[in-house]
Amino acid sequence: MPLGELVTLRAMGPADADALWRWNHDPEVMRWMDDTYPHSVEQVRKWQAERPRNAYGDLLLGIEALADGTLIGLVMLQDAEPEKGIAKLDIYLGEKSYWGKGYATDAMRTICRYGFEDMRLHKVTLTVVTENHAARRVYEKVGFVEEGRLRQVFRRDGKWYDMFTMGLLASELR
Numbered sequence: 001m002p003l004g005e006l007v008t009l010r011a012m013g014p015a016d017a018d019a020l021w022r023w024n025h026d027p028e029v030m031r032w033m034d035d036t037y038p039h040s041v042e043q044v045r046k047w048q049a050e051r052p053r054n055a056y057g058d059l060l061l062g063i064e065a066l067a068d069g070t071l072i073g074l075v076m077l078q079d080a081e082p083e084k085g086i087a088k089l090d091i092y093l094g095e096k097s098y099w100g101k102g103y104a105t106d107a108m109r110t111i112c113r114y115g116f117e118d119m120r121l122h123k124v125t126l127t128v129v130t131e132n133h134a135a136r137r138v139y140e141k142v143g144f145v146e147e148g149r150l151r152q153v154f155r156r157d158g159k160w161y162d163m164f165t166m167g168l169l170a171s172e173l174r
């Protein structure tokens with residue numbers, strides 16, 4: 001299992017459905033995240049039970065705080081292809097009491113190191129809403145650089161927002 005200084009990353013399952021449902025229905029957590037139509041906790045449990053096991057091109061890992069074993073968020077590495085060596089990353093911490101303590105930064109370093117060293121990726125990319133300053137700070141801290149601006153691609157509360165595409169090469173991880 002990918003192990004960091006503050007977190008460990010582990011597979012998720014139906015037992016995590018309650019936490020996932022709670023995070024996905026917290027407006028503060030979801031402020032700058034892509035949202036879907038509302039769903040029930042039973043639907044989340046079914047989705048977790050039926051989800052194929054983690055694989056090279058579709059990796060979903062729970063972020064667990066080493067200090068107390070609490071599941072605090074999740075990270076995804078998707079669309080990796082061996083021929084291309086590039087994957088897309090998504091992260092969020094649903095447990096707000098763990099924000100601002102370095103957990104996301106450590107989880108980012110841990111998943112990127114895993115991607116580069118174990119999966120032999122060359123590059124990791126992500127997109128982030130320009131207004132999401134905390135997330136952008138985390139990405140910059142680990143070495144991501146802005147590569148482009150997507151104009152008015154994220155809609156929230158009746159307003160359009162721009163997003164940055166960011167990228168990290170294997171040699172740039174800090």
Ligand SMILES: CC(C)(COP(=O)(O)OP(=O)(O)OC[C@H]1O[C@@H](n2cnc3c(N)ncnc32)[C@H](O)[C@@H]1OP(=O)(O)O)[C@@H](O)C(=O)NCCC(=O)NCCS
Binds near residue numbers: 102
């Ligand atoms: C964004 C998020 C991942 C950050 O997680 P975290 O564990 O609090 O992050 P860390 O503690 O590792 O680092 C946060 C950094 O952002 C900074 N920060 C926090 N709020 C900020 C703000 N409003 N403006 C600028 N910087 C900010 C902190 O000072 C810290 O930087 P520092 O170490 O230089 O002081 C987490 O808050 C989260 O999941 N939010 C909701 C979902 C989300 O937005 N996910 C990302 C989608 S792209």
